[in-house]
Amino acid sequence: MNIIIVGTQFGDEGKGKFIDLLAKKADYIARYQGGANAGHTVVIGKNEFIFHLIPSGILHKRKKCVIGNGLVVDPETLLEEIKNLRKRGIDVKGRLFISENAHVVMPYHKLLDRVKELRRKGKKIGTTGRGIGPCYTDKVARTGIRVADLIDERAFKEKLRKNLDEKNRLLKKIYHQKGFSYKRVLAEYSSYGRKIKKYVTNTSLLINQAIDKGKSILFEGAQGTFLDIDWGTYPYVTSSHPVVGGALTGLGVGPTKIDRVIGVAKAYTTRVGGGPLPTELPKRLGERVREKGREYGATTGRPRRCGWIDLVLLRSAIQINGLDSLILTKLDVLDELKEIKICTHYKYRGKRMDYFPNSLKVLSQCKPQYEVLKGWRESISEIKTYKKLPVNAKKYVERIKKVLGIKIALISVGPQRDQTIILDKSLYGPLAHQVEHRPFKAGVTGSSPVRPTINAAIV
Ligand code: GDP
Ligand code: IMO
Ligand code: MG
Numbered sequence: 001m002n003i004i005i006v007g008t009q010f011g012d013e014g015k016g017k018f019i020d021l022l023a024k025k026a027d028y029i030a031r032y033q034g035g036a037n038a039g040h041t042v043v044i045g046k047n048e049f050i051f052h053l054i055p056s057g058i059l060h061k062r063k064k065c066v067i068g069n070g071l072v073v074d075p076e077t078l079l080e081e082i083k084n085l086r087k088r089g090i091d092v093k094g095r096l097f098i099s100e101n102a103h104v105v106m107p108y109h110k111l112l113d114r115v116k117e118l119r120r121k122g123k124k125i126g127t128t129g130r131g132i133g134p135c136y137t138d139k140v141a142r143t144g145i146r147v148a149d150l151i152d153e154r155a156f157k158e159k160l161r162k163n164l165d166e167k168n169r170l171l172k173k174i175y176h177q178k179g180f181s182y183k184r185v186l187a188e189y190s191s192y193g194r195k196i197k198k199y200v201t202n203t204s205l206l207i208n209q210a211i212d213k214g215k216s217i218l219f220e221g222a223q224g225t226f227l228d229i230d231w232g233t234y235p236y237v238t239s240s241h242p243v244v245g246g247a248l249t250g251l252g253v254g255p256t257k258i259d260r261v262i263g264v265a266k267a268y269t270t271r272v273g274g275g276p277l278p279t280e281l282p283k284r285l286g287e288r289v290r291e292k293g294r295e296y297g298a299t300t301g302r303p304r305r306c307g308w309i310d311l312v313l314l315r316s317a318i319q320i321n322g323l324d325s326l327i328l329t330k331l332d333v334l335d336e337l338k339e340i341k342i343c344t345h346y347k348y349r350g351k352r353m354d355y356f357p358n359s360l361k362v363l364s365q366c367k368p369q370y371e372v373l374k375g376w377r378e379s380i381s382e383i384k385t386y387k388k389l390p391v392n393a394k395k396y397v398e399r400i401k402k403v404l405g406i407k408i409a410l411i412s413v414g415p416q417r418d419q420t421i422i423l424d425k426s427l428y429g430p431l432a433h434q435v436e437h438r439p440f441k442a443g444v445t446g447s448s449p450v451r452p453t454i455n456a457a458i459v
Pocket of ligand 3: 011013039298
């Protein structure tokens with residue numbers, strides 16, 4: 001079964017946990033867009049892993065992981081991630097594949113990301129500083145450096161020279177930065193190229209041939225539908241396509257090969273960075289939910305803003321992505337609340353609005369309309385079956401299902417694999433959390449936080 005997993009809100013819905021779980025039944029786990037802006041968390045016992053570029057299925061010993069052409073790859077971060085995984089007993093050798101068509105995040109992309117943000121003053125997007133926007137800008141402008149160029153010494157020299165000439169002028173004249181030394185960047189990035197070469201291949205061919213042999217592919221989306229460059233709250237978005245279409249272009253697979261498209265939705269809403277959050281909670285309640293849900297960015301550590309569940313957002317996400325079911329996460333975070341609100345629609349100039357507006361101006365005049373439900377006020381984090389959930393928790397889930405008219409496949413009541421209520425058994429069986437792998441070593445995964453200084457440019 002080939003399944004696409006899409007974020008339905010503003011990212012951080014809990015995709016990582018479910019990619020790891022569903023990976024048990026897959027042969028390949030393939031990321032299709034974004035870059036190291038993503039932070040996907042997998043928790044296994046006392047071990048926590050945060051994946052930025054490497055697909056969240058890598059903990060399964062025998063599974064193959066693919067970084068698709070739709071990504072922008074920061075080789076420095078990637079190599080650090082590989083190294084940290086190795087330290088914890090996870091070897092990616094022979095099972096990590098990187099598309100030759102993916103674009104390379106260069107140091108000037110990261111610097112530009114940060115200096116552009118500073119210029120935005122009161123209108124900051126609140127990017128992750130990982131160079132995502134500037135790298136995708138070069139891709140679309142047809143000046144970018146692809147992974148295939150990085151590993152080809154001659155091509156890289158030529159492309160780097162052209163890019164650096166232009167970027168240094170931009171950095172010096174417009175942003176008053178020092179710029180980068182060609183020699184130093186060439187040496188550093190050529191060395192990265194040599195190190196990643198063994199993973200680089202035609203990943204579209206790889207996946208399509210695997211599909212032809214009956215293998216199962218799990219497509220891993222990053223970010224979420226409302227951070228999509230087209231469908232998100234532009235300009236407060238990322239620069240790629242987290243929506244379902246991104247999975248096809250980002251891996252070079254046709255729609256006829258896809259069996260299921262599943263959306264991951266948090267039982268409430270969060271957003272990190274700038275941009276509207278229509279159902280945002282009042283300060284104190286927001287802080288309570290943030291603390292209980294540990295809502296701090298997995299990539300940047302920034303606090304996430306919290307809001308009630310917004311069914312207008314989810315209705316649009318279901319439509320845009322053609323979702324056939326939802327995974328509802330972090331239901332346990334609402335355990336202590338006396339009342340829980342569900343935003344069923346918006347009111348705009350006295351009229352009912354069921355779908356998310358494209359215009360931020362219209363959105364700013366929309367008033368979320370709520371139904372108020374009673375909370376369950378007991379811990380649900382040890383509950384394993386739907387039947388055993390408190391009545392009010394079931395009422396909450398049923399109401400969401402009914403208003404949206406969609407199936408809920410799985411419910412998550414905690415970060416661990418076994419803190420999952422399985423409603424759709426076709427996705428995996430009751431013992432799915434019992435996955436075979438060696439004991440992990442303690443340590444950190446992922447990469448270090450983005451270097452904060454903007455004058456880190458080297459001459
Ligand atoms: P992703 O980017 O969509 O993979 O999500 P993140 O990893 O950025 O954020 C989700 C956070 O919630 C992580 O810290 C997870 O360990 C945690 N998490 C996932 N599911 C649950 C759940 O059902 N309950 C609780 N309390 N935490 C969860
Ligand atoms: P995962 O995959 C939540 C947000 C940033 C910022 C905007 C643009 O973990 O769900 P960018 O660095 O992409 O140019 O930033 O998008 N953002 C995310 N928010 N989860 C993510 O990824 C995000 N990736 C980017 O906070 O508002
Ligand atoms: Mg995340």
